[in-house]
Structures are given as structure tokens and as C-alpha cells.
Amino acid sequence: MSKAKSKVSIANNLNTIDLVQRNLAKRKRAEWRFRAYGVGAILFGLACLLILFSDIISKGHGAFMQTQIYMEVTLDSQRLNIDDPTSDQQIRQANYDSVLAQALIAQYETGSTLSENTADSFKPLSALDKRQLLNLISTGAVYTIGQRLSDNPQLLNQTVGFWLIADDDVDNYVKNIEHGGKGFSSRLNKQQQEWVNNWMANEQVRQVFNSTFFTSGDSREPEQAGIHSALVGSLYMLLVTIGLTFPIGIAAAVYLEEYAAKNRVTDFIEVNINNLAAVPSIIFGLLGLAIFIGFFDMPRSVPLMGGLVLTLMTLPTIIISSRAAIKAVPPSIRDAAYGLGASKMQVVLHHVVPLAMPGMLTGAIIGFALALGETAPLLMIGMVAFIVDVPNGLMDPSSALPVQIFLWADSPERAFVERSSAAIMVLLAFLITMNGLAVWLRHRLGRSYQ
Amino acid sequence: MNSNSGYNGLFDPMLAPGRTLDFAQQGLSNKTVGNPFSEKAKMSVRNLNVYYDNKQAIHDVSLDIKRNEVMAMIGPSGCGKSTFLRCLNRMNDTLDNCRVEGEVTLDEHNIYDRKQDVVPLRARVGIVFQKPNPFPKSIYENVAYGPKVHGLVSRRAQLDEIVEDSLRKASLWDEVKDRLFSPGTGLSGGQQQRLCIARTIAVSPEVILMDEPCSALDPIATARIEELMAELSQNFTIAIVTHSMQQAARVSNRTAYFHMGRLIEVNDTRRVFTNPEHELTEAYITGRFG
Ligand SMILES: Nc1ncnc2c1ncn2[C@@H]1O[C@H](COP(=O)(O)OP(=O)(O)O)[C@@H](O)[C@H]1O
Ligand SMILES: [Mg+2]
Numbered sequence: 018m019s020k021a022k023s024k025v026s027i028a029n030n031l032n033t034i035d036l037v038q039r040n041l042a043k044r045k046r047a048e049w050r051f052r053a054y055g056v057g058a059i060l061f062g063l064a065c066l067l068i069l070f071s072d073i074i075s076k077g078h079g080a081f082m083q084t085q086i087y088m089e090v091t092l093d094s095q096r097l098n099i100d101d102p103t104s105d106q107q108i109r110q111a112n113y114d115s116v117l118a119q120a121l122i123a124q125y126e127t128g129s130t131l132s133e134n135t136a137d138s139f140k141p142l143s144a145l146d147k148r149q150l151l152n153l154i155s156t157g158a159v160y161t162i163g164q165r166l167s168d169n170p171q172l173l174n175q176t177v178g179f180w181l182i183a184d185d186d187v188d189n190y191v192k193n194i195e196h197g198g199k200g201f202s203s204r205l206n207k208q209q210q211e212w213v214n215n216w217m218a219n220e221q222v223r224q225v226f227n228s229t230f231f232t233s234g235d236s237r238e239p240e241q242a243g244i245h246s247a248l249v250g251s252l253y254m255l256l257v258t259i260g261l262t263f264p265i266g267i268a269a270a271v272y273l274e275e276y277a278a279k280n281r282v283t284d285f286i287e288v289n290i291n292n293l294a295a296v297p298s299i300i301f302g303l304l305g306l307a308i309f310i311g312f313f314d315m316p317r318s319v320p321l322m323g324g325l326v327l328t329l330m331t332l333p334t335i336i337i338s339s340r341a342a343i344k345a346v347p348p349s350i351r352d353a354a355y356g357l358g359a360s361k362m363q364v365v366l367h368h369v370v371p372l373a374m375p376g377m378l379t380g381a382i383i384g385f386a387l388a389l390g391e392t393a394p395l396l397m398i399g400m401v402a403f404i405v406d407v408p409n410g411l412m413d414p415s416s417a418l419p420v421q422i423f424l425w426a427d428s429p430e431r432a433f434v435e436r437s438s439a440a441i442m443v444l445l446a447f448l449i450t451m452n453g454l455a456v457w458l459r460h461r462l463g464r465s466y467q
Numbered sequence: 468m469n470s471n472s473g474y475n476g477l478f479d480p481m482l483a484p485g486r487t488l489d490f491a492q493q494g495l496s497n498k499t500v501g502n503p504f505s506e507k508a509k510m511s512v513r514n515l516n517v518y519y520d521n522k523q524a525i526h527d528v529s530l531d532i533k534r535n536e537v538m539a540m541i542g543p544s545g546c547g548k549s550t551f552l553r554c555l556n557r558m559n560d561t562l563d564n565c566r567v568e569g570e571v572t573l574d575e576h577n578i579y580d581r582k583q584d585v586v587p588l589r590a591r592v593g594i595v596f597q598k599p600n601p602f603p604k605s606i607y608e609n610v611a612y613g614p615k616v617h618g619l620v621s622r623r624a625q626l627d628e629i630v631e632d633s634l635r636k637a638s639l640w641d642e643v644k645d646r647l648f649s650p651g652t653g654l655s656g657g658q659q660q661r662l663c664i665a666r667t668i669a670v671s672p673e674v675i676l677m678d679e680p681c682s683a684l685d686p687i688a689t690a691r692i693e694e695l696m697a698e699l700s701q702n703f704t705i706a707i708v709t710h711s712m713q714q715a716a717r718v719s720n721r722t723a724y725f726h727m728g729r730l731i732e733v734n735d736t737r738r739v740f741t742n743p744e745h746e747l748t749e750a751y752i753t754g755r756f757g
Contacts, residue, residue, distance in 0.1 A: 279563055349600035353663070355561055356596070357613040357670060358589035367616075368602065 073445075077438025083227035083240065084188040085180040086154060086216055090120040092166060094174050108167045113159035117181075121150050149209055155182040157229075157241040180223065185239040185432035187213055191222055230439065234405040235421065239432030242425075244440050246407045250320050250400070250415030251389060251447075253408060257324020258331060258388050263381060265328075266335030267370070270377075273336075274343040275365055294333035301330040302397025310398060317399035321411040326398055327388040334387070338380020342373035375459040382455035386448050392419040418444050495727055497527040500744045501734035503723075505531040508572075509704045510555060510592075510674060515569035517550050517559070517728075524550045528569075528730040530723060532674070537696060537705045539719030539736065541712060543751065546725040548708040549597075552676050555706060556592035557585050573674070590617050593672035597679040599659035601651035601666070606643050609651040609662055610634060613670035629669055637665035638695055657688025664695065668703075675699065677707040681714065693718050712752055716740050724748045 094102070096119060097111040125142055142150065158181035165179065166172055183191070186204045190213060205213065216222050233243030277283045305326035309315045315322055346369050354364045370377075395401065401420050408415035416424075418440060425437035504511075508531035517525035524547045532538045532555075540548045550559070557578060559565040571578050578588050590613075601609050610630045613619075620626045630647070634640040639661040643654070651662050660680055667675055677696075681689040696705060696718045709715050715722050715736065722739040724732045724747070732745045743749040 347600075349596065349598060350602060351561070352558070352596060353600045353602060353666075354612075356556070356558060356589060356594040357616065357666065358586045359612075359616045360586050363616050367612075372603070 073438050073441050077435060077440075077442050079192050080230060080432075080435040080439035081227050082192070082224045083229060084183040084191045085223050085225055086183050086187070087178060087221040087223070088117070088120050088154070088181050089176050089178050090116050090162060091176045092116060092162075092173055093119070097173075099173065102170050102173045105167065108170065109163070111163065111166070113162045117154065117159060117162065118147070118151055121154065122147055125150075146208065149206070150212060153184055153187050153205075153209060153212060155184050155240045156238060157236075158182050180225075182229070182240050183222070185430060188240055189431055191217065191224070195224070230436065234407055235403055235416065235424070236405065239428075239430050239436060242433070242436060244418065244421060244436075244443060246404050247416040247418045247421035247440070248443065248447075249407050250323070250404070251418040253320035253411055253415065254323040254327060254417060255385065255389055257321055257411065258327045259381075259385060261324070261328040262331045262335050262384070266332055266381070267339055267377060269332075269336050270339030270343055271365055271370065274340050275361065275369065290333050290336055294337055297393075298330050298391055299393040299397060301326055302394030304329060305394065306397050316412065316414075318402050318404070318414040318416075319412050320408060320415050322398050323395050323400050323415075323417060324411070326394045327391060330391065330394060331384040331388045334384040335377075335381050338384070339373065339377040342376025342380065343369055345376060346372045371462065374462045378455055378459055378462070382451060386451060389448065389451070390419050390444065392417075392423050395420050396423075418447070495526075495729050497729055499529065499730045499733060501732045501738075503530045503730065503733040505533045507533045509534040509574065510706075511570075511572045511575075512551075512554070513570040513572075515551070515554060515567070515571065517547070517554060517568075518566045519550075519562075520564045524728050525554070526728045528728075530730060530733060532704060532706055533721070535700060535702075535704055536720040537700045537707060537718055539715035539722045540706065540708045540725060541710070541715050541722060541751070542725035542731075544710065547728040548725050549678050551725065552678055552706060552708050553594075555674070555676055556589050556594055558589075558594060560585055586617075590670050591672055592674040592676060593667035593670060594676040595660070595663050595667055595678070595680050598683050599656055599663050601654070601659050601662050603650060603652050605648045606634075606651045606654070606662060607647040610665050610669045613666060617670060619670070633665040633669040634662075636668050636699070637661045638691065638698075639665055655688070657684050657691060660684060660688070660692060661695065664692070664699075668699075672703065674704045674706065677705065679708050679710060682710060689714070712740065724751060726751070 093116060094100075096115045097113065099107045099111050101107055122142060158179075161181055162179060165177065187209075190205055190210065194217070213222070229241060230243045232245055233241060234246035236242040273283060273286070305322065309322055309325055310317060350368050350372065351364055354368050359367065395417055400415070400417055401424065402414060402416065403424075404414055404416040406413070422437045422440045422444065425433040425440065428434075510532045512528060512530045512532075515525055515528045516523060528551060540551065542548055550565075553559045554567055554571060557567075559567055567579065569579075573588070573591065577583070578592075602612065604612075607630055610633050611626050614626060614629050620629065631640060631644075634643060639658060642658060643662075651659065654662060660683070664675075664680075681692055684692070693714065696707070699705060700720075707715075707719065719736045721733060722736045723730055724739065724743075724745070726747050732739065732743060732748045734744065738744075739748060740752060743752060
């Protein structure tokens with residue numbers, strides 16, 4: 018009782034401003050802590066992003082460079098099996114493996130002038146040695162030779178220098194050494210390492226930009242594998258998805274917001290759309306499998322199918338975000354237009370949709386970005402196949418970038434791990450470009466309404 | 468005068484405001500005192516009842532608005548002034564939960580007729596809202612929008628003419644003629660409201676409805692709009708809702724006093740403010756509730 022009394026008297030002795038002052042420090046500290054939580058959250062997010070990016074880049078940057086080996090190859094017409102140098106057919110089907118093998122082995126069996134070290138340790142190569150030596154060059158190297166000869170038929174029977182693609186194990190070994198490692202994790206044996214070391218000493222090894230990665234489809238050989246077909250497949254699917262989702266989504270959202278009566282039926286539809294947005298994506302894959310493939314008998318693994326499935330998946334999200342954007346259009350604008358005697362369609366087309374467009378675009382781009390990175394539903398409709406050729410249309414079998422990443426990440430070869438990280442970088446670049454486009458479009462549309 | 472007999476014994480100016488309000492909420496009659504009807508009616512409202520969901524907001528209101536008069540509607544907030552006004556060009560149709568019963572005629576033609584299209588109706592009965600709501604477009608586009616949607620003009624030169632003429636009538640032309648193509652939302656509040664008036668006039672309506680057009684404006688902007696209304700009344704019939712009794716007294720020819728969804732009294736403005744017939748009106752204009 019007396020305590021409470023003394024408290025009251027203290028409070029009465031201090032005037033208001035003193036009390037405010039006394040609390041001010043506490044308030045400021047609370048304010049500061051509140052801001053610190055926000056900054057902390059952002060820093061945490063940034064740190065995660067930084068770790069993710071640096072991990073992917075450190076793993077994947079190597080895939081953008083490719084090791085090549087210089088080799089002088091004698092284009093001997095007998096070995097090549099070419100009688101008639103004017104025949105394209107013969108040049109195309111010539112036995113380049115043989116001349117390449119000859120060139121490789123010749124370095125050691127004849128004591129090639131290129132290598133002084135090996136001249137000392139000259140000995141005939143065993144069959145096993147020969148095979149191991151041949152393994153150092155990619156099986157794709159013969160195409161480089163064949164291409165050069167068919168472009169310049171006069172090179173027949175001459176000795177020509179080629180930069181040939183190295184096998185992925187050599188690629189790995191060389192990259193490791195160039196980054197200060199000792200090639201420990203290499204899958205090359207002692208003998209093979211020695212050969213490669215010799216080539217390196219002779220400056221027969223170089224690193225160039227890996228254009229194969231962007232111009233080829235998938236391959237069993239990592240050094241010949243690229244993302245071209247997957248990228249084109251993803252692009253086609255995205256086109257199908259955007260082309261279907263955007264108009265359907267906006268039309269549905271506009272109808273539900275502006276026209277539909279608010280009754281049980283629309284409530285039911287709304288609840289279902291919200292539920293669909295939360296359905297796991299793999300279920301949409303199953304749905305696509307059952308309906309498009311099972312019922313309508315459409316082909317598997319084609320971008321059209323993938324696009325349709327991704328459309329099913331994205332549509333609810335787009336409808337929800339578009340409705341939110343339409344709801345956010347100030348009612349006063351609608352009133353103004355109706356008050357002037359604009360018809361419902363005029364109000365929608367002249368005011369509601371243009372004003373909601375930036376919001377709808379934001380939602381749509383997030384939806385498309387998710388669709389672009391989606392793997393699970395595509396697995397269900399067979400887009401997981403090993404596709405080498407670049408698809409030429411919506412009905413050509415194709416892969417998709419995330420599926421390609423999934424396949425490569427699953428492969429044991431180190432070089433594929435590197436490539437999957439590189440493919441992730443390409444996917445991220447794709448997404449960032451899309452987002453940039455959205456920002457630009459938003460800016461443009463915001464202005465054009467005025 | 469007998470309609471208010473029910474209150475006579477209860478009404479006591481010495482009562483606390485709370486008590487006054489209590490009494491004001493009991494047993495209101497639907498009968499209007501004064502002169503709600505006229506020979507020269509531009510718009511006539513008969514037995515109007517308006518419901519939001521199941522709540523009745525307007526109770527059996529009948530009123531004529533004369534050609535080229537300024538009719539002011541006053542009353543405590545929530546008494547249904549806006550609801551009544553919005554019935555005059557069927558703006559309530561845009562609300563899902565609103566139901567209107569009764570008859571509203573424009574030049575003796577029922578606008579709630581099944582065959583009446585709201586689009587031409589709103590071209591004839593324009594509306595200006597409480598908060599200035601220009602489109603986020605250029606000043607020019609704002610004024611040109613109405614003529615464009617109604618297809619009133621075929622050539623750009625005609626449109627330019629309408630825009631200039633409307634802006635002049637709204638006494639905004641001199642202030643904006645050098646920046647017709649800058650956003651209307653960049654104007655001051657008072658200018659925005661005059662832009663909205665210009666936008667409404669551009670369709671050449673016959674009646675202009677105004678719902679507290681000055682309540683978001685400062686006194687100087689208000690004075691300009693009041694001046695404007697005096698000029699506009701030469702060409703248009705105006706119905707204005709206002710919460711300012713001074714404004715009603717300054718701009719209007721007749722004043723209607725609404726209370727709890729009922730039209731209590733309609734009389735010449737001067738009469739309403741100097742010698743109200745109904746004690747609810749008197750209580751309101753002497754500031755005992757509102
Ligand atoms: N859209 C609406 N939905 C439901 N009730 C409404 C709506 N608009 C107005 N009301 C109700 O109708 C009554 C009259 O409102 P209103 O016409 O806006 O009054 P005033 O303009 O005189 O202030 C109020 O009780 C208000 O709560
Ligand atoms: Mg109101």
C-alpha cells in the first residue's frame with residue numbers, strides 16, 4: 018500500500034516532459050532493435066544468396082572453358098579410305114579414327130620431334146597403351162578433322178595441325194593443375210598423366226571458350242555435351258505457357274472480379290482456384306499424363322505437352338495474382354469512368370486492366386519463373402529422355418533446362434557436375450533476364466496508360 | 468405541420484445533444500414538409516426506397532428537382548444523401564448489395580425502366596465525387612475521355628475544342644493551357660476537382676450531381692468551385708450534397724434536409740435557414756446534431 022503510494026508521488030513529482038525523457042531512451046533502444054531485426058533478416062538473405070552463387074560459380078565456371086590438344090595429323094588418303102577426293106560422300110564417311118590414332122601413336126613409336134622426353138624412353142606401345150593414349154582425345158575430335166577436310170579437300174595427303182577437344186578426364190586434370198592442384202583426383206593413370214604432362218610441357222595444350230556447351234545437345238561424353246537442345250526446349254515450353262496462361266489467366270480474373278455475381282458458385286470456384294495453387298507440381302504432371310497423353314493420345318516429351326502441363330500449374334497462381342491486382346485498382350477510378358457513362362467493357366479495357374497490368378505482370382513473371390525452373394511434372398510426361406538433337410518445333414522431342422540439370426547432377430563424371438552448375442548459371446541468367454524484362458515492361462506500361 | 472406533432476412534447480432545446488439524438492431516432496414519419504414538388508421538374512423522384520443488403524437506407528422519398536436550379540441536400544452523415552444522389556444516375560447499379568425501389572424520371576421518362584440503358588443516362592446525368600478522382604492520364608485525356616467513349620466527335624480539332632471549352636467552363640483553362648499533356652494527378656486538390664468538373668461537363672450533361680465536391684478542399688479552392696456552380700447553373704441542373712450549411716446557403720436555390728433515410732423538409736434555401744418548418748431541420752441547422 019505504502020509502496021504504491023510512493024510510486025504515485027514520484028510520478029507526480031516529475032512533470033510530463035521528464036517522464037517522456039525517461040522513456041525516450043528505452044523507446045529509442047526498442048526502435049533500434051526493431052530496425053536491427055530487419056537489417057539482420059536482409060543480411061541473412063544476402064548471405065544465403067552469396068553462398069549459393071559463389072558455390073555454383075566456383076563449381077561451374079570451369080565448364081565454360083574447354084581443353085584442346087594440338088596434334089599434327091597426316092590425312093593419308095589410303096588410311097582414310099578415300100579414292101575420289103571430289104566425292105563428298107567418301108569424305109563424309111572416311112575413317113578419321115584411323116588417321117587420328119596413327120597421329121597419336123606416331124608421336125611415340127617414331128620418336129616424334131615434338132617430344133624430346135619421350136625420345137629417351139622410346140619403346141613400342143602395347144595394345145593397352147595405344148587404347149589409353151587414344152582415350153585422351155575426345156571421340157568428338159574426328160568431327161573436327163572431318164569438317165576441316167570437307168571444307169578444304171586440297172588438304173588430302175598433307176600433314177595438318179589440329180586443335181582437338183580433349184577427353185573430359187584430361188580436361189579435368191589440366192584444369193586442376195592450372196589452378197595449382199596436382200591432378201590428384203584425376204582418373205588418369207600414371208602413364209596417361211605423363212603423356213599429358215609432356216603435351217603441356219610442349220605447349221600442345223590450351224584452354225579455349227567452350228562453345229560446344231552452347232551449341233550441342235546432350236551427350237554421353239561430357240566434353241561434347243551442351244545445353245542447346247534443353248535451352249531451346251525450355252524456351253518453346255515457356256512460349257506455350259506464356260501464350261496460354263496470360264490471356265486465359267487475365268480473362269478469368271477479369272471475369273471473376275468484374276462480371277461474375279458474388280454467389281455460392283463463384284465462392285466455390287474461388288476456393289478451388291486457391292486450392293489448385295497449392296497442389297504439388299508433380300500432381301499436374303500426373304494430370305497431364307492422364308489427360309493429354311492417356312486420353313488425347315498426344316506424343317510424349319514434346320514442348321507442347323510440357324507447356325500445357327506448366328500452363329495447368331501456373332494458371333491458378335496467375336489468376337490469383339491478377340485478381341489481387343484488379344482488386345487493388347482504386348474504386349474511385351471505376352466510379353469516375355462509370356459516372357461518365359463508360360460501359361463495363363470500356364471501364365475494364367481503358368482503366369482496370371491497364372492499371373492492374375503492372376501487378377498482373379509481376380505475378381505472371383513469378384509464375385513463369387517457377388514454371389521455367391519446374392522439373393517434377395516434366396518427369397511425369399517423359400521429358401526426362403536423353404535428347405541430342407535440338408528441337409525444331411513444338412512437336413519435336415526435347416528436354417528442358419532444369420531436367421538437363423537434374424540428369425547431369427545425377428551423373429558420376431566430375432565433368433557433368435561442372436556442367437550442371439554451369440547450366441544452373443545459364444538458367445539463373447535466363448530468369449534474371451526475364452525479371453529485367455518484366456521491370457522494363459512494367460515501366461513502359463505504367464507510362465503508356467498516361 | 469401536423470407530421471411533427473409527435474415530437475412536440477419531447478423537443479426541448481435545453482436537452483443535452485445526446486438526448487436530442489435519442490429522440491430524433493424514434494418514430495420518424497415518412498412525410499416531407501415544405502414543397503418537394505414542382506411544375507418545372509427536370510427530375511422527379513417518387514416513393515424511392517433503397518436497401519443495402521436488408522438494411523434500408525432511403526425510406527419512401529419523393530422529390531422534384533427543377534430545371535436549372537441548384538438543389539442542395541444536407542443532413543447528418545449517414546442519413547443517405549449520397550445514396551439518394553447516386554440513385555439519380557443509377558451509380559448504385561455498380562454496387563452488388565444495393566436494391567432500389569420506386570420511380571425516378573428524367574424529363575418524364577423513368578430511368579429505372581427495364582429498357583433504359585445506363586450508358587446514355589450517365590451521359591445526360593453526370594456526377595462529381597467527393598474526392599477528386601482524375602484518371603492517371605494527361606489533363607487533356609481526362610477531359611477528352613467522356614466525348615471519346617460516347618463517340619461525340621470524329622475529328623481531333625472538334626475534340627480540342629470540347630476540351631478547351633470544358634476547361635474554360637470549369638475555370639481551369641488559364642491554369643493548365645500550357646500543360647495539357649502533363650498528368651492530371653499532378654494538379655492541386657482544387658484544380659483536380661475542377662478538372663473532374665470539366666470532365667463531367669465535356670459530355671454536355673443536362674444534370675450534374677455533386678457529392679460533397681468541396682469537402683476535400685481548402686477554403687480558397689472551395690470558393691472558386693462555389694463561384695463556378697453559380698455559372699454552371701445557367702446551363703445545367705445541379706444537385707449538390709454538402710455537409711456545409713454555409714455552402715448550401717451560398718450556392719443553392721432550394722435545400723432538402725435528410726434525416727435517417729427520410730426526406731424531412733424541402734424548401735427555398737432562404738426559408739430553410741431562416742425559418743425551418745420542421746424542428747429536426749431547426750435542430751440540425753442550429754448545430755444541435757450533425
Ligand atoms: N455500399 C454500401 N453498403 C452497405 N451500406 C451502405 C453502403 N453505402 C452506404 N451504406 C449505408 O447507407 C447509409 C447511408 O449512407 P450514405 O448515403 O453514404 O450517407 P451520407 O452520404 O448521407 O453520409 C449509411 O447507414 C451507410 O452505412
Ligand atoms: Mg456521403
